[in-house]
Amino acid sequence: MEILGTNKIKNIAWLLLLFISFSVLEVNLKNYFTHDNNSLKNMNTNKKTILTFALLLGLVVSSWATDKEKAIKSKIKEVTVFLNRAQVTNTARVSLSAGKTLLVFEGLSTKLAKQSLQVSAKGNLTIMSVKHRINYLKSFSKARRIKQLEDSLEYYQDRIARVGIEKEVLNSEEKMILANKKIGGQKGVSAQELAEMAAFYRKRLSEIRFAVLRHNKVLRKYRQQKNKIKYQLRVENKNANKPTSEVMVTVSAKSAINANFELNYIVMNAGWRPIYDLRAKNSKSPIQLSYKAEVFQNTGIDWKNVDITLSTGNPTQSGYKPSLNPWYVNLYYPRPVKLDHYSRGKAAGVSVTTEQNKSINANDLPPPPPPRALKPRSKTVADFTKVVESTFATKFDISIPYSIPSNGKPQLVDVKSHTLKTLYNRSAVPKLDKDAFLMARLVDWEKFNLLSGKANIYFEGTFVGETYLNANNTKDTLAISLGRDKRIIIDRKQIKDFSSKRFFGSKIKQTYGYEVMVRNTKNEQVELVIEEQIPVSKNNKITVELLEAKGAKVDLTTGKVTWKLTLQPKQASKVLLKYSIKYPKGKQISFGG
Template identity: 45%
Template sequence: MNKTMLWFLLLLSLRLSAQQVKTVDSRISHVTVFLNKAQIERVIKTRVEAGKTDLIVTGLTSQLDPQSIQVAGKGNFVILGITHQQNYLSELNVPASLRILKDSLEYLQKQIALEQSQKEILNKEEQMLLSNQKIGGTNQNLTVAELKGMADFYRVRLSEIVTTRMKHDDKIKKINERVVKLQRQIQEQNELYARNTSEIVISISADAASAADLQVNYIVANAGWYPQYDLRAINTKSPVQLSYKANVYQSTGEEWKNVKLKLSTANPSEGGLKPELYTWYLNFEEPVLYKRLKGRAAGVMLESAAPAMAKDKAEEDAEALNEVTTTADYVNTIQTSLNAVFDIALPYTVASSSKPTLVDISKHDLKATYQYSVAPKLDADAFLMAQVVDWEQLSLLPGEANVFFEGTFVAKTYLDPNNIKDTLAVSLGRDKRIVVKREKLKDYNSRKTIGSNQRESFAYEISVRNTKNEAVKIVVEDQLPVSQNSQIEVTSTDAGGAGYNKDTGKLMWELNVQPNETKKVTYKFEVKYPKGKIIPGL
């Protein structure tokens, strides 16, 4: 019996000795950034011995989704299983930028201590001088010259001490100001990096010692990207250049250093499960008697989400800009069945920071026609508009756009492809050389009472003067009121040749105005309503 037990213990010890634990280094090689969240790919190169080995991948962000972990590998081994665990004793590796800040803070603190020491020496010297004012002893008489010399010495030295001490105080004050700024920066960085880490344990089995190449994929939160655009027009005869950019952000606590970056228009947070329609029942409302209950009822909601994987100077300046090579020249756009993926060939570094990293995605020259537009009821200035076509295949997302015309920043606008039809209209700014006036024609305005109703007549004239040295095409917009009450009737008596939409009341003229020419349009309408009623805004 004892002999059998010894053999069992021996076999058990041999088996336990074959179960090795090995901590391995890994690096981030690829990152696919979704609109919300990101997929990280890490590579591991190591060597395993015969038997079972637990490879521990350390220093990972604690914000990874354990359900999303995938491991693949090459080598003569078998992957037995994967586990994930939090490590509350170890923090993420401190980046070089944070180490530099901490070193700078330590240096400044040493400088403050040195200045304080110098001040202390001066204080000691001052105390020594003040405590030794009896010169030459009580029995020795000093001449006037000797007394004057000693008095001058005391005065000069004490003045020097006071002046030097003030200089040290000034230095300490300035250093402290720098210390406060550094501490703020360090605090901001610490919020991103001073977190607990997590670990992935990969259990593998090998018949013999061999090399192992592993790839680990997982999804992380606190990461994503959002679009930003630049719209540039050189003049009214050139296409509009659209620069598609991405603001990539992440605060996972680990730096994505020199990684292959992909940007996906997918959003794992929205989920990938099709919603189901359930039977829609109708019934009469029944009175319900409510009773006051003690305590509270807790409701639990379960959420299921399936991460998606996957003229001149202006012209010269524009040509020079076109010659500049950007990341956009190294991006390949891949259209998948459901989304678009922008594959960036150049390696990128995205720090864990509260500020996003701007990445150029693509540049496109889009066909555009130019015309002016004015709504003088709201604003008498004419706005130059670019009508852009053939934008549908660019995989645009809603986002802000900076608008430039003739090399000058004009304004910010917002592109929403979901609300754009075939033509994308972009405002390029005001042109004061087109003078527009809208006047009420008093001779045609009247109010009459017919029976129990009142009838008011209105007339407006809009004049457009072109002071430019070239002809312009301009769209003039105005409106007639639209009734929301059957007792109020609106009648267009003269639309003045405008296109008239009865549903919206919108009037629209398309005018071609030659240089130094003035064109005028007039429209009239009537409003009929019951006598004694007041219509606000009429």
Template identity: 35%
Template sequence: MKLQMTVICLLFSFFCIGQEKERTVQSSIESVTVFVRKAQINRTANVTLNPGNNLIKFEGLAQNLDGSSIQLGGNKEFTIVAVNHSRNYMKNAAVSPRIKSIKDSLNDVGFKLEMRNRFISVYEEEKSLLLSNKSVGGSQSGVDVEDLIEVADLYRSRLKEVEMKIMDITEERNKLKKITERLKRQLNQLNSRANKNTTDIVVRISADVKMNAKLFLSYVVSDAGWTPIYDVRSKGSPNPVNIAYKGNVWQLTGNDWNNVMLTLSTGNPSLNNTAPSVTPWTLRFKSYRTDQRYMSNRSYEIEEAENDAMPMSGFADNDDISARLDVRVSQGTVNTEFKIETPYTIASDGQYNAVEIQTHALPAEYEYYTAPKFEKAAFLLGKVTNWNELNLLSGKANIYYDGTFIGSSNIDADITKDTMELSLGRDPSVAVERKKIKDFCKNSVIGGSKKTTLGLEVTVRNGKSVPISIVVQDQIPISNTKEIEVTTLETSGAKHNTETGLLEWVLELGPGESKSLIFKYQVKYPKSKTISNL
């Protein structure tokens, strides 16, 4: 009897465990760490745990959730028995406010369009009524002239009003149709990006006593990231270069990040983090085999792979910052994190959201540069030192000079030089001219050879009220064949690289000062041939 009661109790216990009821908790996103590619979402939820096993369900999470990255913790003592995640195809992701706004606009425009269609129908009916009742007087009696004129005026006036109304409403309707098409295109684009379903996470928690606990859930999603962008501002010498470091944050996780704390990390979890190993590289001769199918002497070459060893995985192009008081910088061994103390809202629409990170005022040396053979303009360069201490990533830079936007450039954070050159655009107050010296340029034939002699003059004028330093570069052609001989005749003291043909001058120009540089050369080659690029 006792044995039977024990078996019944065990069966009842297993039945109760099998029938454990899931409890769905409401969680909210508190903070997000955004990597260059991917992001770590940190959620919190308040829950009451009963003694024994508790099945807690987090639903409506991002579709592209990395299950291996799920972490769960809490502020009380309990045991996490199991964590499972699954795709929920029955529940769609929440509609973003942007999509909802476009749908509301479509409904509003659709209502206005329908009203215009009905107005046109009414006026078309009135027009038909007027045209079908044109007879004046009876068939047996004549028509008084004054009555005819009065009726004609009435028809003309009313028909004119009706036609004008139809034209005005048709124009309004066409405008509304164009607005509808634009809204539909925008909605289709957003819907194509939006996630169509969600992920659920079910956690089994064992508690010894009943307690109110706060759960901390974190996981990594793939549809998010950030790219660096810079605003570079300068007023020229002797002012510093101001670099504003921003992050363009985007996400398409299906959940809006409302008023969350952001941390931007220079890490990239998408890269292979396994260190490569170098294995022996064995060289082999190319071998041949005869195609026996045709019994001919035709041979087919077998090309061996250049390196038989396994590929060196792990080497990849990395898509790969005065600090702000509301940004804390954490420098790790391999990554840098910027914790933004001001909360941000990032909608799940794939749009860029500029997040300010840091601003630096960096001392710089200014120098002008020109290569008038290719561009008769002087470009201002800002040379910044110790830039590699700023934790920069490569990215696009918007250049502002003296308060005016002058264009875009790029910051290359992968260079190994101690000095970074920033192109601050053209300066029209520094004039550059390059022209041939007509009296010196000539062609002559001596025996079987032809000689071409060229002389060029480069003039640089400083139209500014302050002295400037400018680097001028030009070139003398070089030859890679004995048939073409190049002789340098004059360089005006330029630094001449005979291997590349580069000529370089460094000029110091006072306010309003001009300097001219003259260089000459001669090219000798067979008269029976023509040089295409001389």
């Protein structure tokens, strides 16, 4: 049998109310025209009774026909955490009766972005509307941790009160004993009685004062613990008494059903950042990379045992491709400059009289400052051009559920582990540091979808430091410094006999020479890269010439000079770097970045 819908019930209620009203009107009119005395006497009573019944019936039926409101507690099922923000999925199973029902999903985060809200349901029903609101009258329920702390605080407060009472009783007893220490009155006492009373006072007062001492120690301990709990309770209560968020969903069902609802929405104050552990047993084994994530959230709702998915996407970043506006080029016409007395004199090549009445030629005066350039009407290329990376986001599904409390503190989540093909060598920059550094070059690193982040380095079972893994590197190998190798000895000295300064006509030529000595004290062969440099001229009047760098690779654009050496066990070697700089006589040169 089909249950009547809401509109049908309302219509029937109003028809019944009209029918009863017309019946009462008909009875009253009949009594009026027939002048039935008994009917006239009972007319008012019957009229009131029937009208009351009609109104009550109409209100009851109408109340049945109105929309029903139902509070729903949902549970967080899964969370997709982006680099900035997170997508939360709540689920709930709801029993619905026939007709319209207003479902209020309570206790949601106030950080919910309402424009991202999506509601779906499985069942024979229709979702008519979805709305979001902030409820300032309902605050988040207290977490179990807060209740435990409050119970502990109450326990210690009770202990402190009990010990305080016991201490007060002991103090009162001590005062009473001391107030009654006068013995014997006018009659006097025997020596035995005096000794017994003295022994009693000594024993009892000692017991009381030792007991008070113990009570003081216990009180200090309880008060310290109480203060710790109060401090922790203040920390845990940061999110207490805050408003909650609610989603109101109006649904219509033809019959009573059980439906499964799912809410999807984006929340702010959440995200994750990568962190890595790089472990190498020795300089010949591949590096083990542990990919981890620091997940944090402060949404006001704890994520308890939820399925976590990490995504490299960022929902706050625009997905629209930028457009290039026309970039115009035109001739530049400087603004006309009015000539003053000084400028007119120079333009005419005449003499100008100064304030000291000294006549000088205007052409011998220093040139005036150049006119200020006009501000161009169109913007530069940089103002219209934007670099956009159109790569797809990578998702990492975490195999086990995690609990992330809403306190903003990072929680470490294991993502994946990889074994990376690794090439090792030593590298040194003697000009800046005379130590050699063990370098690991990771091959095919880009296929593991790594992000830039901090990395902890462990070598031969020991933590050797931190580094930054730059995933924006465009090279096919990723270089990571594993620390200093003190068993490679390096020394750099200037060759004084070669370094000199000479004059050649209108030019000055300065020569520089450096000697780099290296020694391998290990019992194994090592590859060593030595980096030096020569200056790069920024002026066509300055000429830099490389005189000697045997066996080195030279990049004249950057001035970088690189040697690659293979050192046998206990072998020593040296490299020489010589260069010269020519520049005009009477000028000085400066070095800088």
